[in-house]
Structure formats: C-alpha cells, structure tokens
Amino acid sequence: MHDFLASVNRQAAARTVQSLTSAPARLLEQPRIGERLEEFDPREVRRILVGHYEMSTIYVLRLWHTRESR
Template sequence: MMELKWTSKALSDVVRLYDFLAQTNPLAAARAVQSLTKAPTCLRTNPRLGEQIFQFEPREVRRIFVAEYEVRYEIQDATIYLLRLWHTREHH
C-alpha cells in the first residue's frame, strides 16, 4: 500500500477553503473538509485512479474530483503527495 503525504500547500488549501465556507455555513465547511481529507485515502490502494495531467511530465501528476473540488497529487515511487486542492469555480 502506498503512503499518502500532504504538502504544506495542500494543507493551506484545506484551511483556506474551510475559512471561506465557514463564513456562511460552518457545518457545510466542516463536511467539505471531512470529505476532502477522507477521499484521497482510496488512492493508497489505487494510485492511478485519477486522470493524468500530461503538462507536468516527466512528473506523474494526476487529479481526482471530490464533489466540486479538484485534488491534484503526484506519484513518486511508493508515495503519493497531495499537492493542491480547490473549488472547481476558482481560477487556477
């Protein structure tokens, strides 16, 4: 089974999304953060589940969608690094 590691940028993204959502609905913010932190665990057994983003080659960067959020990650040997996440309506 692969190891899952959160980068500091990905963790900052979670905090930023929570803070934004909590302004209007703290319960929805908590639920969103819970699903965003739980969803990537399925990658430990199926790391290539997400669509590959070829613009980052030779790095193996992929993405999955969790509800309306995009989660980008990179596979390096036996480790999956969660790189960034954001709402699909945000500009990146």
C-alpha cells in the same frame, strides 16, 4: 477553505474539508480511481475531483517496491 465556507455554513465547511483530506487516502485502497491523463504516458497519472474542487498537489510520503511484503 474552511474559514471561507464556515461563514455561510459551518457543517458544509466541515464536510468539504473532510472530503478533501480523505480523498488522497482513497488512492491507497484504489490507486486507479479517477480520470487517467494521457499526456503523462507512459506514467499512469490520474485526476481526482472532489466535489467542485481539484487537488493540484499530493505529497508522496513513502515509496516501496511492489515485491516487498506489505
């Protein structure tokens, strides 16, 4: 994505990549942001849009029980 956008505007390319890579981190702070997708009930799955882009895959790196002290 960066290479594609950088050919037109290098600063916009950097901002776009930064926005896309930081968006999943916001889930740690605000796990209920974004549109809730009802078709996945009872699981609480949400859609997060970044600009005109949508991430289709987020890799979960770790899980823990909510009763753990973290």
